[in-house]
Amino acid sequence: MIDDEQRPRYWRHTLFLAVGMTAVIVFGAIALPLFAVELNETTLLGFPLGYYIASQGLMIALIVAVYWAGSRQARTDSKFGATEDM
Template sequence: MAPKLDTAQMHKYWTKTSALMWTIFALWIFFSFVAPLFAVQLNSIRFLGFPLGFYMAAQGSLIAFVVLCVWNAIAQNKIDEEFGVQED
């Protein structure tokens, strides 16, 4: 059974969790909508032999999403451990 947190601890926990969530959401918006808007301009740059705009659409965004998922899991686990509400 998870330990009970007092109101101040719950507020700190939610503040940290919320900040992590909004940061990851902002990065998700960037890689989903903002980066593709600049695909034509990015095509003048080459990455691994491919135009960067093509690479970002085909691989870069997907890699970024996986990294965001892993980062979220690790960071949330650290927050949970800090407040003693981690899962076994």
């Protein structure tokens, strides 16, 4: 259970993580496709870079980002005593 005096710090950490992850997802899903034409001038493994990023890179980056955010949130939970006891 989180102490009342630590609760604002806990939620500030959690909010910062959520906003940061949302920014990463928005950048990857919206901003990178805007540069697809310029990225397609470069090739990676024989594919245009814009295509490769859209088909493989964003999926891999999203999986890594979600795993990182989950582990970071778990560390924040344990730091503030918000872990679940089973």
